[in-house]
Amino acid sequence: MDGDNIQTDSGLGSDFDDDFDPLIGEDDPALPTERYLDRELSWLAFNQRVLELAEDPDLPVLERANFLAIFASNLDEFFMVRVAGLKRRILTGLAVPTNIGRAPQDALSDISAMAHVLQARHARAFQDLVIPALAGAGIDIVQWDTLDDADRRSLRDYFSNQIFPVLMPLAVDPVHPFPYISGLSLNLAVRVRNSKTGKQEFARLKVPTMLPRFVRVDRREEASSVRFITLEDLIANHLGDLFPGMDILEHHIFRVTRNEDVEIEEDETENLIKALEKELLRRRFGPPIRLEITEDMDEVTLGLLVRELDVTDQEVYRLPAPLDLGGLFDLRIDRPDLRYVKHVPTTAVQLLAPEPNAEPDIFSAISRQDILLHHPYESFATSVQAFLEQAAADPDVLAIKQTLYRTSGDSPIVEALIAAAESGKQVLALVEIKARFDEQANITWARKLEKAGVHVVYGLVGLKTHCKLALVVRNENGVLRHYSHIGTGNYNPKTSRLYEDLGLLTTDPQVGKDLTRLFNELSGYAIEKKFKRLLVAPLHLRRGLLKSIAAETAAARAGKPSGIRIKVNSMVDEAIIDALYRASQARVPIEIWVRGICSLKPGVPGMSETIKVRSILGRYLEHSRIFSFHNSGDPQVYIGSADMMHRNLDRRVEALVRLVAPDHLTEIDALFTRAMDDRTSSWWLDSSGEWTRHHLDGSGHPLDDMQDRLMQQITLRKRPTGRR
Template sequence: MHDEGTSTSDYQVDGGVGGDFSDDYDETTSVDDGTLPTDRYLDRELSWLHFNQRVLELAEDPTVPLLERVNFLAIFASNLDEFFMVRVAGLKRRIVTGLAVPTNTGRVPADVLASINSFALELQHRHARAFHDLVKPALDEASIHVETWADLDDADRARVDEIFTEQIFPVLMPLAVDPAHPFPYISGLSLNLSVRVRNPKTAKIEFARLKVPTVLPRFVQLADSSSGNLRFLTLEDLISNHLHELFPGMEILEHHEFRVTRNEDVEIEEDETENLIQALERELLRRRFGPPIRLEITDDMDPVTLGLLVRELGITEQEVYRLPAPLDLGGLFELAKIDRPSLKYPKHVPVTPVQLQPGEPNTAPDVFASIREGDILVHHPYESFATSVQAFLEQAAKDPNVLAIKQTLYRTSGDSPIVEALIDAAEAGKAVLALVEIKARFDEQNNIDWARKLEKAGVHVVYGLVGLKTHCKLALVVRQEPDGSLRSYSHVGTGNYNPKTSRIYEDLGLFTADEQVGRDLTRLFNELSGYAIEKKYKRLLVAPRYLRKGLLKLIATETKNARSGKPSGIRLKLNSIVDEAIIDALYQASMAGVPIDLVVRGICALVPGREGLSETIRVRSVLGRYLEHSRIFSFHNDGEPQVYIGSADMMHRNLDRRIEALIRLSDPAHIAQVDELFERHLHDEAASWHLHPDGTWQRHHLDGASGDLDDVQNGLMKSIADRRRSPKKR
């Protein structure tokens, strides 16, 4: 849904829910030696659509709590909007401008776009059916009714008339289209009504556009009936049945809903001589006026109105999506927030990691003392972000012995205690460096605002390196110990420093006081804020210079071991895998006999289980109440495991155009913890989806067995809660 963003869905793709939609059209990075088949990659766009189909299957699943199904319907819609705004827009732009579009499938770009439009339309119709035929009837049974105007009796309509007059009418702005009023600008993703009216005196037919206000609730709650039902009417339905008040004296001939999706992909030419913030703010203004790339209309729209919209918007027939009302089911996020705990996942309260619990009752925890005892691996949202990462930075801000704090910020929430801790530290006189990535897609303005707030407080704010996004998740605290020595306390994570998303994104983070890690992070921060070119990382793999090479070397070791008859194995947990060099290396490892398991949330361009190519590769996907977001890289290494966690997916942009960092785990207990995580995801009885060689994903069912499959996330929740009740150990 975008990379770990703070958008309304909170389940976005890395994207995401499948992947950040960066314009990832690099030349392929294949390491093919001529022995691999040419049709060895799956189409990445269609793979993403298959991911969103898995989200839709959760909405269709009657075993999922009802309001969570409503939420998944909204997530599907929000994900697809962003996919069109960025990915499809990028494809269309390149086709229109004649730019090359390298595809690892070898297909003609125009054919790719046609396939996307066809499959996306099919999924949107399935999405509409899921709402009308499955979820809406279930809501009715739960006494939550989404009414239509025809459902209302006279008393209801009288009350709705009052609501319209007092709360809605003053906000509406009908815009006529005639020689004196040119066709208005239609903002992206806005819901609109097209209205055709006739003047009874002149018989002349006119057209008007009416925007459904976004400042008002999408679902207007009606007065409770005596039965206690919750009853709602969509805002557009309410407005549509009061058009006579907006066009008095005119005959209303036709009115229909429509919605435009625009190209909102920001392209910024980074010039070392130009202020990056000013250049980005200029591009953000342009984003609002990107060209249309999708027109959604209700399936009853008349040909005359459609012809006008197609002509004025410059839309092709292929880009018109006829759908049943209501459009924009992303608005269902409002209904998903209804306070009915029995219709939602059972409440889960994150626990404090065992190592960070106070040693004695009624005493304040000392995060630094806990980290000095040994590395701490935390697992969110099962373990609390507030009592681990947030507590780490808040204690650093208050501790008089802390001299410096350095941190990367890719996305953070609007009321971030993390940012406030950095401000408090700067105001207390500490040296504070914040690397704010202001190019984080759809969070650009938010990050610009935070950067300026930090600068005003005295924080040293930098924006990374020209041409690269800083995506790594790093925090470094330098503290003077009682003996006068300086010690570095480090945190490297797989997710953002965002308290809001930490409650729904599954992520890992490592705290360590290891001197080597401290030196690695110090050197990396110097490279990000200064002009250093570092080549001395020991426990980190850092992109863009070393990460791909390091992973290819690790894969090659497993390949060599398998060919030598030694034990081997590769396990990867990712959001997406597209990079050809990594995929080809995994194919070659499979042909050598290496057992390979991939747990991929979103896009997967690798073909598993193909004879002679990838017979030893399995691909699984787990979706549920939490967004699987951690990236883990585990290699058997002949019995001496090499395990890394970090921020990078196996995509061109992550490996070539971003600052990414993976950290190697050194504690055997942490490696065992990661092994357990893989076992849960890969178990035959785990609730998951399996990728087949033909590129289709199938929800896993137990053959010939009864009973429910194991919910991986529920199992982890229980396991980690049980661990909390155990004595504090090292």
């Protein structure tokens, strides 16, 4: 979860990278030396905000359980990538600069300390808050020792028929070495004694991942009253079936997190797919970097695991059962009353057909005006997906060019590209096969596209292609016309229902020319020095943003109106942060709306007094990126794919497009005004790095939920004048 894969493609995910470039830029005597917040601790603070949603008694209880699962999944990925990367660099002797000048080992210690606190709080939230709330709603998560004989007989039949056949106990002795423990698997450590010889033995039993994590106790209750037992509890109470003739002495649950970061040495002479597949195989066997155990584990068993897995005391997390609360994603219960009120995305009014039952003509709609889409409030299926499907079927369309970073397993977008190629159109798909944790899926899609006749390319050596672009070339009465889509989110129909994103559909000739040149650069050897309506990384995006920030700074120093508004997932890049500090010193009003990491310190006297930082988390993952500058009353507003991180600005192909339609500028301005309003529920960042939730007014009433408000507002939009 561009790490765009959270809510783990489940909603509140995080954008991980292996970005260990120095965060300290050129020394600026006008700025304090210690002017950045630690990025790793800032990420953990983000996950704490997710946890606070799980702790909120005013949220529907099944959504609270979902936020517990999101927290767990986020933390898994944090360890697999960020912590693993830090540890690897320490072990290999590589320099690991940190943005507050700490030694790398101290950084790991601070991360461990905060992670231990958060994991314990996470477990308490489940035990003390969510389980009682579920029980109050008629959903009980029970333990074996609370069940009666009838329940146990029913579950024993289920175990014998559905679970026992797929279990594989592995002995550990001189003949059987300690087995490989796969990353994130749930395991039972079992100590048994031979009833005849009295000799004690150890065995490991993996909890099968293909079975439901929560097992329904029986089918006797009505839907409003159900009971579940964890799969590992059920297995643990049938160990006698697996070790007949042995006395079961101890059994405990444990879980290992491994380094699953992938490092690919790109060589222009080597097949990138083969190199990546080789690295993915290596990923499975990365060294352990975290060991989670249940709090009742005895020292003998723990000592064996620590020794065999080669982990340190700092890497051991002792927690109440059950471990791996990411398993709550599997708690599928049909209780709409315990979830957010269902929202059905509306079709953008500009894309509605003239008549209620008529087929919409996407090309005609885009020809009339630029269309700014706001997902998931406005439907991805009836806009972007329909645009590409119509392009694939339209005989006047000659070519389709598209970037694919992450897409779903049954992607209608990919199917549309295949259909277009099979009908004889020129189709170019730039597939980023290095998208973290989606590598294998993207390799599969790339091969399927190639087989269908799509021209598949993998971008530029050394750079990930992260921009979200689609270009359709259409013959209209002998004239070629460009239809363009530039977005902030992936072409993924599934996550489009969970991620908040913006996208621009336009026939602007300049945007079409810019995209044509950019695609040529990505697929061939063209070197384009400048674009007209795009800012493109790695060559021009940073420079363009710094130029705009400097212009606002100069305006403020000259006593003219100024202002900067930025919405990103992460604010880390030191050059951008320092430029914002200098703008604040010139008294430029600055509003930063960030979902995850923020290394900028707001509100520091003499450095960042005019900077406000807010964060909004909720049912949807805030994923759009917006950059807005006052520009002497002629606003410059960009949307696109780039966060303010080194990887985005220096090692990725990213693209921002400038919005020009007055109604689009007004819409973005209103969006920011609502987000930064003190009456909107949000988290506020202070100069020490603490995030404080503001969700109740002085009378204890809930503040405005921005996402709910946008759902209402966008659903009620009326058709344009003259259309029914």
